[in-house]
Amino acid sequence: MPRLSVAIVALVLGGCLPRARHHTNHPLPMTAQRLASINSGDAVVSYLRQRDADPRVCVPDSTAPHVVLPNPRDLEDLVDGVGRGARLDKWEACVRGLLGVLPPDLASVVVARILERYAERILYPGLEGDGVLLAQIDTLRRLYDERPPGRDPTEEAVATLVARLEDREAEASHTGRQYRDALLSVLYLERGLTPDGRPVSVEALDALARDGDEGALLVYSRRIPDPRLRQEARRRLVQVRIRTSPFDSVRANAAEVLARVLRDGRNAVPLPSPPSSATVDPNAFPFRGLVVTQDVGAQRARLLSYVDDERNTSVVPPIELRGVVRFDVEGYARPLTLCASPEELDPTPCVAASEIGLGVPIATVEGDGRFRFLETISTAQVLELVARGEDELVLPILFRGEPLTEARWPMRFHVSGPLLFQPGHGMPGTSVQVEVDGTGANVIATVRARSRRYRAVLEPSRLRELRVVAAGGDGRPGEPGRDGAPGQDGRNGRDASCPNTPGTDGTPG
Helix, strand or coil, X not given: CCXXXXXXXXXXXXXXXXXXXXXXXXXXXXXXXXXXXXCCHHHHHHHCCCCCCCHHHHCCCCCCCCCCXXXXXXXXXXXXXXXXXXXXXXXXXXXXXXXCCCCHHHHHHHHHHHHHHHHHHHCCCCCCCCHHHHHHHHHHHHHHHHCCCXXXXXXXXXXXXXXXXXXXXXXXXXXXXXXXXXXXXXXXHCCCECCCCCECCHHHHHHHHHCCCXXXXXXXXXXXXXXXXXXXXXXHHHHHHHHCCCCHHHHHCHHHHHHHHHHHXXXXXXXXXXXXXXXXXXXXXXXXXXXXXXXXXXXXXXEEEECCCCCCEEECCCEECECCXXXXXXXXXXXXXXXXXXXXXXXXXXXXXXHEXXXXXXXXXXXXXXXXXXXXXXXXXXXXXXXXXXXXXXXXXXXXXXXEEXXXXXXXXXXXXXXXXXXXXXXCCCCXXXXXXXXXXXXEEEEEECCEEEEEEECHHHHHHXXXXXXXXXXXXXXXXXXXXXXXXXXXXXXXXXXXXXXXXXXXX
């Protein structure tokens, strides 16, 4: 492979390398609402450590809480999360979504940081056999190779990377050198060149199509700078997928399907009437049940989820209906499911997510076929969920507004702390009345005090969790004492010297 310096001018690197950046870890579990209130790159990384985190918090969305990272530092902190315990699938989806909406100047910051983290792992001598690092490097590779067009690092960042890879090539392991060559191939491709230095041509795309190389065609469709050649790569990618489709109707109507997928990004089937039936695969859901944790004083509740043990809760994840709900449609021997994202260029026959709805107000369907529960609901909504007298959440799945099938999850109910009534200093306690209705599967408690009503739902075995405290007012606080005398100043620290000696802190005053 010729040196990339034919396309990029290498930079001379010098000076001190930056010291490791200080990062903040936030306590978990963290809801998306809490994340949005903190609104920092480190908070996103902490949030994405959770099993059921929703990566769409990284993309502005009017239907759910999200972050708007305000500066390059926060964006770099987010990218650093690849090696700081964020779950890789969720971190990748977060960064991928973010790259789709950031303006080019901020997207350039993210992509440049991805290249830095990518190069670190390529050059790590111990990469061979390190499963954790190999998973990270594959994630970074996909993000860089498959990012949207127009989200590019600066020429300076690329030149710095190339100089670093060439200068330290001997340090890399055998696997690292393979990743290095793959990265350099993509850098060539971004300049319209094949790995051997020749311009990309339609003939080169035809060769990839004959070989059925979907992976290469996908990268070519994202990275070739010539829009015409990018479209030709997309065309050949869809043709390969049509050729290998398990649906006879797709192969038999190849030209029609190709035109539809290139136009819409998917092969949505027009349905003149509802599907004859639908099924839900309960084993495909990412959690087993829901925990409703109630703040009785605020008359609000937080929804959490659990997999095996309700004591091990997490936030409720977004739920992918694609592949989970399957429709029997006349004229198709195989069941259909919801359409994939248009970026996937999938020619498989599918049902548009816009045809689907949900029969409860605490859940919403997104345009990509996922649905999410609200993180926080009112106590009135909790009472609506148990109005049937059951201990399950029943989620009707609608087709054009009419029930078609349903999903079910067991629900568990908790309260987050005591309901405390305490007046001002020296005042007597509040008069409190408590009523308990145990006629259903769950107990409904009603507390009346100060002309207000507070309600809570509890399982019969957990009734003791609801504690109502009517206390008298505390005594008045005393007066503050006098301030002490100021201490002496501490001694100054020692200055740093470049490149070997770090600075030191001064002594305390």
